[in-house]
Each structure stands twice: as C-alpha cells, then as structure tokens.
Amino acid sequence: MSTALAGLDLACPVMVAAGCGGTGRELVPYLSLADLGAFVTRSITVTARPGNPGRRIVETPSGMINAIGFQNPGVDAFLADELPWLVEQGALVVVSVAGSSLGDYAEIARRVGRAPGVAAVEVNVSAPDAGGSGVFDVREPFHAAGAVSAVRRELPRDVPVLAKLRSDLVRVVESARTTLDAGAAAVVIGNALPAGMPDGRAGGLSGPAIRPLALRCVAEVVAHLPDAEVVGAGGVGSAQDARAFLGAGARAVQVGTALLHDPTTAARMILDLQGDQ
Numbered sequence: 001m002s003t004a005l006a007g008l009d010l011a012c013p014v015m016v017a018a019g020c021g022g023t024g025r026e027l028v029p030y031l032s033l034a035d036l037g038a039f040v041t042r043s044i045t046v047t048a049r050p051g052n053p054g055r056r057i058v059e060t061p062s063g064m065i066n067a068i069g070f071q072n073p074g075v076d077a078f079l080a081d082e083l084p085w086l087v088e089q090g091a092l093v094v095v096s097v098a099g100s101s102l103g104d105y106a107e108i109a110r111r112v113g114r115a116p117g118v119a120a121v122e123v124n125v126s127a128p129d130a131g132g133s134g135v136f137d138v139r140e141p142f143h144a145a146g147a148v149s150a151v152r153r154e155l156p157r158d159v160p161v162l163a164k165l166r167s168d169l170v171r172v173v174e175s176a177r178t179t180l181d182a183g184a185a186a187v188v189i190g191n192a193l194p195a196g197m198p199d200g201r202a203g204g205l206s207g208p209a210i211r212p213l214a215l216r217c218v219a220e221v222v223a224h225l226p227d228a229e230v231v232g233a234g235g236v237g238s239a240q241d242a243r244a245f246l247g248a249g250a251r252a253v254q255v256g257t258a259l260l261h262d263p264t265t266a267a268r269m270i271l272d273l274q275g276d277q
C-alpha cells in the first residue's frame, strides 16, 4: 500500500484534504492518523484569521458550498499547539499554507519549514473564494508559480512543496507545468471550485459533483506531463473513487467533503484498498 510521493514514503495512497480533518483531533476517534498517507492541515496564514461571519457551509443538490474564510490560529499558535500533537500521533504532516501576498507566502514558509515534523508544505494557490477572503487571488498560471517559488526559496531542500491547483481544464496543464518548473515536487488537483453561496458571497463547491471534473484534469495533466507526480482530490469518498484517480495516473488521493458526511470514510477506504493487495 505504500506510495512514493515527492520523495516521501506514504503509508498508503489516502490523504486527508486541507481543511476537512479539522486539527486532526476530530478524526482520532475514527482513525489512527498514522495509518493515513498524510494529514494535510487547513491552510495556515501568517496571522490568525477568525473566518467569515454568518453561514459557512451550505448543502445543495449538486454538492456542498463552503465559505469558511480561512479560519485558523495563525502560524505561531499552529506551530505551538497543533503541529506537535499531530507529529506525536505519528501522522505524516503536510502543512497547507496561504497568504495575501508573495511576501506572506515567503514568511510562512520560513517559519513552517524549520519546524520539526513538517514532512511537506502544500501551497494553496487555488482558493475558490480568494476575492472575498483576501488571500492571494491566483488568476493565471504565473501567479501560482510565483507563490510556489516564494515558498520553495525559503524551505530547507529536504522539505518538498506540493502545489494545490484548481480543477480547471483550461488552465490546469499550464498551471501544473509552471508550478513544477517553479520547484513544486508534485501537484494536487484540485481544490473546491468557485461557486456562489445562496446569498451571493463567494464560496467553493466540493463533493461528488466535482469528481468527474477533477478526474478529467488529473488525466489531462498525466497525459501532457507524464513525469509529473499528481495527487487527485475532488469528491473522493470510496475506494472505488480512489481507484478511478489512481487508474488515471494519480499517485495518491485526498479525501475532503466525504469526511464531513462520515468521518470514518478514510479508515474504510484504507481497509478496502488493503483488500486489493
């Protein structure tokens, strides 16, 4: 079941997606974090953010829309209170980072990169609600590459960068190419897709509705960039979904929204995939 990704040895190809496993503590009743391929934290920013006021999650007939607004305690509190606990659990910890500017990305990489137990940094360059939440608004592949290279420059060489892209068929191959050229060791495809909350605020659509879109984008990147290491994300909720992404050429998958419906999802997927061995 072990999988090589970005020079790391993952125990299995099932990762928890950014923002969908809370601090990790919420998942522990259902799963040993050490059994995961990796635990990706919610996106951490330089300073604490309270997140958006009002309704943050809405269920629709075609998936879930969230407008969390990057609620997180800021890098200092994360490094003091959350990271050591995750490392203690034996989790392979991937820290997701976001910022409002390239300077923010560089600063957070400087602080996170030297913390003990950080296996990799995932650069969120695909926030579906960037405009509304004030994080760096990545509209073009070169914006994504700029953020990745700002992070890469500040990290120790042995801490790989994963670039988290959007499942946007028009841009995804170019975004993958430019972020890999900028120093990412792998690309994660992809984030929630830009959508509107019922009150018109910006949000991100996730869940089974976006799975076929993410799958197509993964296949497209693998076809055009056969050497790229790709992680599939978007509506993964079963071993069957994981097999589809792995079959399309992904090395691993991330499970997000499905965990909000059923926090045992990742554990069940790992068991089912073990059955394939």
Ligand SMILES: Cc1cc2nc3c(=O)[nH]c(=O)nc-3n(C[C@H](O)[C@H](O)[C@H](O)COP(=O)(O)O)c2cc1C
Binding pocket: 017, 018, 019, 020, 041, 042, 043, 064, 066, 068, 070, 096, 124, 164, 190, 191, 192, 205, 206, 207, 208, 210, 233, 234, 235, 236, 254, 255, 256, 257, 258
């Ligand atoms: C409630 C919620 C919070 C999320 N928070 C983050 C985040 O902090 N950083 C990030 O890169 N992606 C975040 N995402 C996106 C997920 O990591 C994932 O890429 C996306 O939802 C697609 O996968 P899914 O359909 O399995 O949820 C969030 C998604 C949800 C539903």
